[in-house]
Amino acid sequence: MVEQTNSKKVYVIPCSGIGKPTASVGREAVYRVIEDKRPECADTICLGLLTLGDEETAAKVRNSDVITIDGCAKDCASKNVEASGKPPIISHRVHDYLKEHRDLKPETVLDIGEPGKKLAEVIAEDIAEEIDQLQGKDTDYREGE
């Protein structure tokens, strides 16, 4: 039987890269998850703190699941989280979603615009579902039941 971590928060960490609008989309998606969709069971931490070995931050994620969302193929969030000793349980890339939603290209780093916000919403929905599955809270086991 798979051990469930129902009582622990799931940490969702964006790369927060400063150079690309897709990084801003990842950040927006994370905020939607932790503030709107799953505030009671998800949170984020500063990637910099984790990577630099801040003990308080490391302690938070040590016994929790981590989901990362990267703004580009450099995969900094996923790599940095892995380097901290706690590989993410799920890694996402914003541009994988862009491939499926070609019309939702974000505008700029400082303002991703409506298309970017919609893209962030799509990503956030997926992550919220994943959190439900990780926490064993998937009560809608089958559609229509």
Next chain:
Amino acid sequence: MADNRTGKDPVEIVVLPCSGLDKEAGSASREISLLLSERGVPVVCPVLYQRSPKKYEKELGAGRLVVIDGCKTGCASKLAAERGLKIARKLTVTEAAKALGVKAGKDPHLTEALREMLPSLAEELLASEPTAAPTVDGAETAFSGAVGYREFSVDKFLFRVPVSGFFFNENDCWARVEGVRARVGVSDYVQQSASDMIFFDPPAIGAEVSIFDEVGSLETTKTALDIISPVSGKVTSVNQQVVEAPELINEDPYERGWAVELELTDFESDRELLMDCPAYFDYLKQKAEREHDELYGG
């Protein structure tokens, strides 16, 4: 052993499933591959393949690769990409199940609803045709030779240009020529400046291309651009790996990220209009220093 329904030999495909043991979708991935194995399809164990890639060399060379991922984490797809395998078809169990109104759960034991779907998913994989143009296996051609590079930096960006064997046009597209064939792609400068590649629309196989014609188009998170062919010829293949994962161009623009292969028609004439590697290096250095700040803001 022939497949009675399709009339095709099932060993035309080889399957790489994920090894997800912690959830239902992973179990489904395994179950589908077992069903295919019963039909004579070779199955690659992902764990063993990680440790001993040579073990499956023969099978992977003989069949079209079908990847089965349990979920969107895509472990099997990522393993295939890391090993430079070309994926002919991919199945993600959670997505296929969702399309049929079924949700795969956290418990790894298969439920009746998901189990019922698996034979039809396996049949679909058996019947699937390649979805894209044939590619040339790099290991079998002269294009597999090692490439040396020179580098220069502008601000924090490091740009690479091959030392020899490539020819460039002023659109920063390259041709790597071997005999009567050439591979075509975009330079490191393009992939860095245009940002992350998300789509590659290839040309048709058999298309006749003149020098400076468009031979495929790319879309990035920032812009759309055409690949402007440095050479004239007939398109003989496209890089299916790049079609599936355009980010390969960002990762390796001169080697694994090649886009199109052509049979040359008049390279001696084309060559006069192109820059060789040293000339392109000098040209690009000046261009990058002049344009980089203006276009990309640092």
Next chain:
Amino acid sequence: MEMDARPTKVGVLSCSGESEAEGTITRNAVRLVMEKYKPGLVVSLCLPLYLAGDGGERDFAKKVPVITVDGCEKSCARLATEKYSGEVESYLDVRDLLKQWDVTDKLSRSHPGKLEEELTERVAQQIVKLVDHLIEEGKVDIGGEG
């Protein structure tokens, strides 16, 4: 920090600050300086890329004067620079700045409003001052630009 005589760029490294409102202000302020106030002179360094060790960020930071801007006293950007590239020329702690400015309102990390935008602008101006100071000290060659 190894520096060629008179580099022509200034590197500015911001923390990523996902979990704090000051982090969002920091990130946006650096971007504002780079895009609007000092385009072509300021190069923003990407902290996650910097920490991951890829992309030429660390080498570049060794060649130019670097200003770090952190959202809080944990100082991720400054610590990362000191660890991987050398001393920073100057640094800002935005939380500290907000205290100096007597900002006591609760700020949003995810939905920056008018107040957050004003504060972002003020922080950007602080960064601009630091950049100008580097120019005055002759630590960067602007070649007639400003």
